[in-house]
Amino acid sequence: RQGDKWCIYPLYDYAHPIQDALEGITHSLCSIEFENHRPLYEWVIDNLGFENKPKQREFARLNVTHTVMSKRYLRKLVEEGLVDGWDDPRMPTLSGLRRRGYTPSAIFDFVSRAGVAKAYSVVDYELLEHCIREELNESAERRIAVLHPIKVVITNYPEDKVEYFEVANNPQKPECGTRRVPFTREVYIDADDFAEVPPPKFFRMKPGSEVRLMGAYIVKCNEVIKNSDGSLKEIRCTADLETGNGMPTDGRKVKGTIHWLSSSFAKDTTVRLYDFLFDIENTADIPEDKTYDDYLNKASVTEIRGAKIEEALSEAPAGERFQFVRCGYFVKDTKCENVFNRIVGLKDSFPKAQK
Structure with a gap:
């Protein structure tokens, strides 16, 4: 004009x-x-x-391992359908981090620890994970989820009996109180907690051995039932009914403790486990004859359908965060119905000297 x-x-x-x-x-x-x-x-x-x-x-720009900050390339991922929009939980955008379950305070803590400099540097993504893990360890209530369920039948437990055990909502904060978890003859345990032919030092469920069902009874694995195709159908156990949330009276030691859910009360859900968006640690190291596309992590999300959760979790509001006991920290997705996204695992691999 x-x-x-x-x-x-x-x-x-x-x-x-x-x-x-x-x-x-x-x-x-x-x-x-x-x-x-x-x-x-x-x-x-x-x-x-x-x-x-x-x-x-x-x-200098904030560069983080296993991702890119180029808006031009991030737009390409969105436009080509390689991610689920700008708020895909794998994206390094504020909307993506929010949907993944990261809190403003954890992001602020991360940026504060990373610092400001003029020299080019790359900050380890594990520092960001450490910041949210540290916060959620204090604030997130504990719930039980069985990601890969196997049925366990406790043969010496009455079929029509329902018993309730008191479980802490957050051991870090006694003021969060307790909740009642139902126990029945048939329960689910995670497939990772059972081995028919166990490796050395495997202290979870295995034939002929005892294991503690967390917060409940000690049970012994007596029989493994399989389908006609050889796949596992169910495990049959007997419980020491004198050990409800207590130690054996004869003083024997039981090393393993695993989580469980009553099959009568558990609800189905879908769980998404997220990994790094790129296989390469520092995307600035990509050779000139290669592109970002060559290093996209094709296994950056794993969707698990048919996972089992506590009944109350199905009614939890979108965006609420929990620790799934022995599994990690999860948030209820804000876009998809009855889906939980893993925010971060429980194990902290970030070196203590760098925290």
Whole structure:
């Protein structure tokens, strides 16, 4: 519209300081490539006589392992359907982190620990995981989920009996109280907690051995029932009914403890386990003859259908976070019905010296 009335180039360098001055900005923080633009920024401010004189300061971009911060490439992932939108839980966007279950305070803690510098650096993604894990360990209530359920029948327990055990909502915070978890003749345990031919030092359920059902009885695995195709159908056990939430009276030691859910009360859900978006640790190291596409992690999400959860979890509001006992921290998805996203696992591999 102005034609050749105004000869201003580049327009961004002209508009940037004016807008900052008009809006009362004190410091304009830019990535390091704008360092050479600072003299022009200051010249515009000085020569237009603004009372408010903002200052431009530059710092290196926040680079995180196993991901990219390029909006151009992230847009490509969205437009090509390689991720589920800008809020896909694998995306390094605020909306993606929010849907993944990260809290504002954990992100702020991460940025604070990473610090600000002018030199190029890459921050380990595990620091971000450590920050949210540390927060949720204190704040998240515990619930039980069996991701890969196998049926266990306790043959010496009455078929029509329902018993309730008191379980802490958060051992870190006694003020969170307890809840009652139902116990019945048939329960689910996780497939990872059973081995028909166990490796050395396997202290979970195995034929002929005892294991503690967390918060309930000690049971002994007596028989493994299989389907006609050889797959596992159910496990038959007997319970020491004198050990309800207590130790054996004869003093014998039981090393393993596993989580469980009553098959009569458990509800079905879908669980999504997320991994890094890229296989390569530092995407800046990608060779010139390769592209980001060559290093996309094709197994960055695993969907588990038919996982079992406590009855109350099916009624939990979207966005609520929990620790699934022995499994990790999870959040109820805000877009999909009856889906839980894993925020982070329980194990903290980030070196203590770097925390």
